[in-house]
Amino acid sequence: MPTLQAELLVIGGGATGAGVAWDAALRGFDVVLVDRADLAEGTSGRFHGLLHSGGRYVVKDPVAAKECVAENAILRRVIPDCIEDTGGLFVTTPDDDPAYGDRFLAGCRACSLPAEEIDVAEALRREPRLNPGIRRAFLVPDASIDAWKTVWSLARGASAHGARILPYHRVIDLHREEDAVTGARVRNEHTGEELDIEAGFTINASGAWAAQIAHMAGIEGVGVIPGKGIMIAMNHRLVNTVINRCTMPADGDILVPIRTVSVIGTTDSRSADPDEIPVTQAEVDQMLDDGERLVPGFREARALRVWAGVRPLFQDEKAGAVADTRDVSRTHAVVDHRERDGVAGLLTMSGGKLTTLRLMAQDIVDAMCAQLGAERPCRTHAERPPGNEDGEPYSLGSRLRRREATLQDEQLICECELIGRSRLEQAMRRRGTTDLDDIRRSMRLGMGPCQGGFCIYRATGILHGVGRLDGAEASASLHGFLEERWKGVWPILYGDQLRQARLDDWIFQGLLDVEHLPDGELAA
């Protein structure tokens, strides 16, 4: 059995795990991070895209709100390239109680959140598509944040400090000696090979899967309640500012402009299994009605894609049952298994949100240092991971600007997302991946309005051409891509997106006849 040694094993390559790897590597720990899939393929890649100002929580959950206020400011400083400073508005729609606005403002003050009430006319000037019936509007420092960029930037930063990042390595067992966890057995999901990782310490950052990992160490009762939420991406920036309903948190009350789209969300319902999170047409319908309340005509806009994520809400058994998953606090907690279960060398991160990933990482690595008796201060509030060095915030036009520069001498492979051939080839080489779906996620290839109708054949041809895919893999990859894409579109097929889907049926089935590819069934 091949073996790896490390001081710290991090389980989970989402925002939390990547944050922990970055934090610990900066403190000089020798880190290995594993994820069963690609990085940011769990909840972090399926979230809403909001860098919270804290406004959502000021009335209901002030502790969470204060954390957001502080972390929002720090992240803008250390990962500016992952954040677009859209600003945010809390608006009182005709269906909301205007008096909540006063509680909201008081809450903001109590949490030191810089919020300002502005004229409705001013809000409508800023966002002309907003419901003209709104009665109050408050400006807050919300922003949108690119989780994929964030996670990869942190992971690359950790690598630069010696960490080994192993995507597609699933933990199948934890090693336990006496009263301590001493590492894990992992399986390479591409080759099937198994590997032992001997680690002085293990941090369980597997989000909604945390109870499954704890169970492998013989620890029971770590209550993670998967709280499912759905989101729909619309084809345009219907708004350029994050729009929140000014009410107690409810379904479908936030619209986030991110990159070229805007995302409406979300719902919150209990889900039994974090790997089974189907989206229903009824949920989609509800989300569209909610969107209509914020931006009239929402239903006429083109829906691009729908997806669901699972919140890793934490509820320890002792605290009893909860009725509504939205009532569980959004702050995080470090579960110390030495204290709780008498098992040393293992900490579990529970709860939290993407906005507070840095603080969560700091808290859990501090706890590890305390258990190890090591004195190594956290540095993540002052260091910029790769890609963010110049301190420039992301802006929507930057991609187009880059693209314009090479317009004459480069093939455009994906017209929707402006991806040129050299960038695609570079990504293929850098990631060393043979999976079209990895490329899709990392470059947003096939995620624009045409849903891959054109670029997927092209990308397959290019991947095959640079020797990354053989015929069998190309078949499997095409089929895999089509199935993945379909999952995100079938519940929202109406209007222009249905027309597009039919055109894509004609391209893939009519012109190319992909359903009769040899070995296509490999993907199944």
Added chain:
Amino acid sequence: MSHHDVVVVGTGLAGLTAAVRLAEDGARVLVLAKGVGATHLSAGTIDVLGYAPERVDRPAEALGALVDARPGHPYALVGAGGVAAAVDWFKARIAAGPLAPYAYAGGVEENLLLPTAVGVARPSAVVPETMAGGDLRRDAAICIVGFRALKDFHPALAADMLTRAGVRARGVELDLVPEGRVDVNALGFARAFDAPAFRAEVKAQVVAQLGVEERAAFPAVLGIADPHGAWTELEHGLGRAVFEIPTLPPSVPGMRVHKSLHETLRRAGGRVILNAVVTGAEHRGGHVSALRIRVGLREERRGADWVVLATGGLASGGIELDSRWKARETALGLPVTGVPEPGAERFRPGYFEDHPMARAGVAVDHGLRPVDGGGERLYENVLVAGATLAGAEPWREKCGDGLSLSTGYRAAELVLAASTAAGAAAGVAGS
């Protein structure tokens, strides 16, 4: 308000076929269309029936069985004989058209097996002469030639897949760039191939790379003005069979079809107005007397004795579904059948599954007249043809252009028969 014998709505294969067939018989035909239709995107092959659901080798025979098993399939409205007649007519029109001697090969008796751009053997009945040489039922090795500047065709990928299916194939890629551009689509290459100098350059680069026994495949870009000339010149120059493989859209072979039929229509006295969106109809009882049209910002009316509706399906905007699941036929507001009730399942979660709303469309009776939910005829003088019709999944059955051609042809025959009968009764000839 101008008045026409027949107004055809849509200039896809169904609309153009109906219009040409009618104009040839002396009818005064006007074609109104929003855009050019799916012809500019499709393979340019007239696929009659490829899967039902197993692969079909002999479409004429399989058609009989299909319409027995599925009386709601649009082929039941034309029958195998009707399809054969339409195909013969089509082949004759292309062969006598402005691109002659460019012609179509094949027929309804048997399917050829032609490679696609991912190297799948796709059954096709009636195909451009420039593609017929790719028939995979013939065992001859293939060298697929592509161009690095043409991102919509990847020869090595296609060759690799063909090899996996037991065909001897390999790919080569040329670095030739028309006009020095790195990003040229299929139409750009077709224009380049119209020029003898470019053809000579291609020949020179390819000839040394070919094995003795190999046939040579190219992306379907061998000329748009004179495809027959480009193709025969390559066959002679390379001394072997040369054939085209369809690319991603835009489709050069499809444009050739459109151009041929459009010009044939013009010669027969028919007229086409593009950017004309039909938004509704005026009718007296079961009789449409005029169409309402939007051309740019202008609203117009056009009178007609007959209307042939060939507006395509969901892909062309002939049918729409809104977010509340209300489906609409966009030109005349005809009822759409096959859309599940709100709340019921429209699609299945697996891409290749059977989707409940796949066969949605406009239902018609045997006279191609649109009918309501109870099967009652809605209009006497409106006939529906092509992808608008309910009852098929042509992208899976591989029968898109076969359906549009044969139902468009059938619609024209029905109008001609009815107006001859009416004319005879009234003592006037034709119109």
